[in-house]
Amino acid sequence: MPDLQQLYDAVVNGDYKAAHAITERALAEGADPLTLVNQYMVPAMDEVGRRFECSEYFVPELLISARAMKASLELIRPLLVARGDKPVGRVAIGTVKGDLHDIGKNLVASLLEGGGFEVIDLGVNVSPEKFIATIKESQANIVAMSALLTTTMPSMKTTIDALQQAGVRDQVKVLIGGAPITQKYADEIGADGYSESAVGAVALAKKAVAAPVA
Ligand code: B12
Structure with a gap:
């Protein structure tokens, strides 16, 4: 097994070739993909944020x-997805308007797929109108929003208000997350659930489909 501290270093130093190579070797030698993400890659991005x-x-x-994180996730993502079985719900996921961060959102999307959900990934900079149109077209029963900037957090409230105005708020459970989000904020804006992690997002989504939509 390669020294996984090197994976952490590769992400911190932005060495995408090393990140890819170490991940490939670690997976070939039986490393758990979620351990690589949670114990090495996410802490590495936290360190990058601290340095910034x-x-x-x-x-x-x-x-x-x-880019290094993504090079590694390219190998990990299919393994996370392969963990799933039958579809248990349909999730429309996106990073909110004004926000271009998608690493966390992509992880959440992969784990939701792995958890058996059908995932419609709307990408980044997603407007409230886009969420609404997707709910109407796809009959999604969960909306998952990600935001990494304090300046884009209000887009979550704007989106929830827009869902209400469009008459689709009652058709979906709204889950939110991203580094600056808290349970308190989720309660304030009327979201149905918050988790600080991608693993927690799957548990929330499962709970959301088990409970009847309001
Ligand atoms: C990588 C990065 C970037 C990359 C993004 C690349 C990409 N494709 O995503 C680039 C260079 C583009 C970027 C740009 C900017 N960034 Co930036 N960025 C980061 C950094 C270092 C890492 C983010 C990340 O990927 N983390 C790893 C992932 C796995 O974590 P995560 O996203 O939090 O997701 C986890 C959980 O939050 C949760 N989760 C996420 N989404 C959801 C959704 C649901 C529903 C649920 C339940 C859970 C959940 O699950 C995930 C896995 O556990 C952070 C620092 C940090 N530590 O957060 C700064 C950071 C977010 N960026 C910051 C800033 C300021 C910017 C810029 C404004 C910089 C600039 N001057 O241009 C721009 C804004 C661009 C824009 N309009 O969005 C600040 C934000 C400060 C603030 N208070 O708002 C941070 C915190 C850095 C800092 N410490 O100052 N950034």
Whole structure:
């Protein structure tokens, strides 16, 4: 088994070739994909964020670390998805308007697929109108929103209000997440659930489909 600290270092240093190679070897040697994500890659992105905050890193460094994370996730994602069995619900997921961060959202989407959900991934910078149109077209029963910026968190409330106005709020459970989100914020804006992790998102979604939509 490769030294997995090297995976952490590869993401922090933005070495996507090393991130890909170490992940490939670790998986071939039986490493658990979720352990790689939760114990090495997510902490590495946290360290990248810390360095950005204290001006050791700037946007280019964020981008190359994100590329390394994605190179590794490319190998991990199919394995997370393969864990699933029959569809248990349909989720429309997206990063909210104004926000381009998609690593966490993509992880949540993969684990939801792995948890047996059909996932409609709307991508990033998703407007309330897009969420509404998707609910109407697809009969999704869960809307999952991600936001990484304090400046885009209000888009979650705007979206929930727009769902209400469009008359589709009662058809869906709304789950939210992303680094700046808290349970308190979820309660304030009338979301149905919040989790700080992608694993928690699956548990929330399962609970949401088990409970009748209001
Ligand atoms: C990588 C990164 C970028 C990359 C994004 C690449 C990409 N394709 O995603 C780039 C370079 C593009 C970027 C740009 C910017 N970024 Co940036 N970025 C980051 C960084 C370092 C990591 C984010 C990440 O991927 N984390 C790893 C993932 C796995 O974690 P996560 O997203 O939180 O997701 C987990 C949970 O939150 C949860 N989750 C996520 N979504 C959901 C949804 C649901 C429904 C549920 C239940 C759970 C859930 O599950 C996930 C897995 O456990 C963070 C720092 C940090 N530690 O968060 C800054 C950070 C978010 N960025 C920041 C900033 C300021 C910016 C810019 C404004 C910089 C600039 N001056 O241009 C721009 C904004 C661009 C925009 N309009 O969106 C700040 C935000 C500060 C704030 N208070 O708002 C941060 C916190 C850095 C910092 N410490 O200052 N960034």
